[in-house]
Amino acid sequence: MTLRLYDTASRSVRDFVPKTPGQVGIYLCGLTVQAGPHIGHLRSGVNYDVLRRWFLKSGYAVTFIRNITDIDDKVLQKAIEAGQPFWSIAYANERLLSATYERLGVLPPTYEPRATGHIPEMHELIKQLIDDGHAYPAVDGSGDVYFDVRSYPEYGALSGQKPDAMEPAADGPARAKRDPRDFALWKGAKDDEPADATWPSPWGRGRPGWHIECSAMCWRYLGTEFDIHGGGLDLQFPHHENEIAQSRAAGHGFARFWVHHALLNLGGTKMAKSVGNVVTLEALVESGVRPVEVRYYLLAPHYRSVIDYSPESLAENATAYQRLENFVLRAAELVGEGELGEVPAAFAEALDDDLNTSRAVAVVHDAVRDANAALTAADAPAIRTALADVRAMLDVLGVDPLHPQWRSSEAGDLTKVVDSLVALALEQRAAARTRKDWAAADSVRDQLKQAGVVVEDTAAGPRWTLEH
Numbered sequence: 001m002t003l004r005l006y007d008t009a010s011r012s013v014r015d016f017v018p019k020t021p022g023q024v025g026i027y028l029c030g031l032t033v034q035a036g037p038h039i040g041h042l043r044s045g046v047n048y049d050v051l052r053r054w055f056l057k058s059g060y061a062v063t064f065i066r067n068i069t070d071i072d073d074k075v076l077q078k079a080i081e082a083g084q085p086f087w088s089i090a091y092a093n094e095r096l097l098s099a100t101y102e103r104l105g106v107l108p109p110t111y112e113p114r115a116t117g118h119i120p121e122m123h124e125l126i127k128q129l130i131d132d133g134h135a136y137p138a139v140d141g142s143g144d145v146y147f148d149v150r151s152y153p154e155y156g157a158l159s160g161q162k163p164d165a166m167e168p169a170a171d172g173p174a175r176a177k178r179d180p181r182d183f184a185l186w187k188g189a190k191d192d193e194p195a196d197a198t199w200p201s202p203w204g205r206g207r208p209g210w211h212i213e214c215s216a217m218c219w220r221y222l223g224t225e226f227d228i229h230g231g232g233l234d235l236q237f238p239h240h241e242n243e244i245a246q247s248r249a250a251g252h253g254f255a256r257f258w259v260h261h262a263l264l265n266l267g268g269t270k271m272a273k274s275v276g277n278v279v280t281l282e283a284l285v286e287s288g289v290r291p292v293e294v295r296y297y298l299l300a301p302h303y304r305s306v307i308d309y310s311p312e313s314l315a316e317n318a319t320a321y322q323r324l325e326n327f328v329l330r331a332a333e334l335v336g337e338g339e340l341g342e343v344p345a346a347f348a349e350a351l352d353d354d355l356n357t358s359r360a361v362a363v364v365h366d367a368v369r370d371a372n373a374a375l376t377a378a379d380a381p382a383i384r385t386a387l388a389d390v391r392a393m394l395d396v397l398g399v400d401p402l403h404p405q406w407r408s409s410e411a412g413d414l415t416k417v418v419d420s421l422v423a424l425a426l427e428q429r430a431a432a433r434t435r436k437d438w439a440a441a442d443s444v445r446d447q448l449k450q451a452g453v454v455v456e457d458t459a460a461g462p463r464w465t466l467e468h
Helices: 039-057 073-082 086-103 115-131 210-222 233-249 281-286 291-299 311-335 345-352 357-376 380-397 409-434 438-450
Strands: 004-007 012-015 023-028 061-066 135-137 145-147 183-188 206-208 225-232 254-261 264-266 307-309 453-458 461-466
Touching (some): 004 254, 023 210, 039 061, 039 225, 039 281, 039 291, 039 380, 061 210, 086 281, 115 135, 115 145, 115 183, 115 206, 115 210, 115 233, 206 210, 210 233, 281 291, 307 311, 311 357, 345 357, 345 380, 409 438, 409 453, 409 461, 438 453
Parallel strands (some): 023 061, 023 225, 225 254, 264 307
Antiparallel strands (some): 004 012, 145 183
């Protein structure tokens, strides 16, 4: 089956046909780093990480670009409030973002360009738009440069909006524009903003508008036409609409597919820094939730389904992941870790169907349920085959319990210590059972349970796991 993806531009699920056979170019709108990330941001990273992993598993060479917006109104405001240079605020949050993605097992991008590193490309693109009649310097002498929305007849096609029904663009005074919906490509320097947050340009000192940044970076790293542009549904308008307009007006084919993920809400409202209803990975980990469980929680729903966050739904997903994890660990104890197998056809069909992770996760759980019967029967060949297949599926999802990402050396050393202590207790329990001292045997088991160690009697003998 060919991978099919929902393309926002055509409002349909289409067969994915890459621009260059065997290669995929993906641009994902990254974060504006005025603050650290919350789990709503992290959904984007995890969802597109699964898409990337599936392309890699399917044999594609993937160029994955995820940008950093390190200069904009929000970053400058934070810098002014803190009395620090804008790059200090941006860099600290960029480092925090990278560390957070790493904790969730998100593969690093092929390149992660910063907006401030691509001012020359932006100037070149803006100049071309002015020369072609699609942009103009502001008439008030401010140094602003605006895109002429009326010059691009297809403006609004991505979001399905008509220009006449749109709100004015809130990035410059209306008096300086030919049309209030025109948006800024370049913002002239202002007296109340830091002088070190400006660059020289043909139109005077200033800084880039938000939208031109991504068009310039797409062009620099993926060329004038590429396969997939991704981002949250909240970016569809005006950001992505404006990207299309300025890029295609400059003669670029731009993105062949537009793939948008739904949002993560809290209390029925989009999780957002501006609203203040945010939950961070750090807070969840401090509450006892493991990063791998957070990743599973973010990837389990279909990427186009809204997630309504609650501690209860997170706990349910953590328990579901633990069922998969317990099978993998028990099976590995009996037959060894082995090698990754091939993903079953049903799993591949699910991901080829618009990256349907919800259905793919169900396939994994079905496989584990069947494999548990092999564990009960101590059927080593069947266990070995099931383990290889399950791990292959979990590897695509980025949550294989045996991957080094999810078992640190410290955890491994601790497990050995606990294993020795529990083994001693189980020997005492076995001796009590041999002499039919059931009360003593039950006492050992109860004391282990109170310590968070669950003992299960199996055909292969007693085994233990830690309660999560």
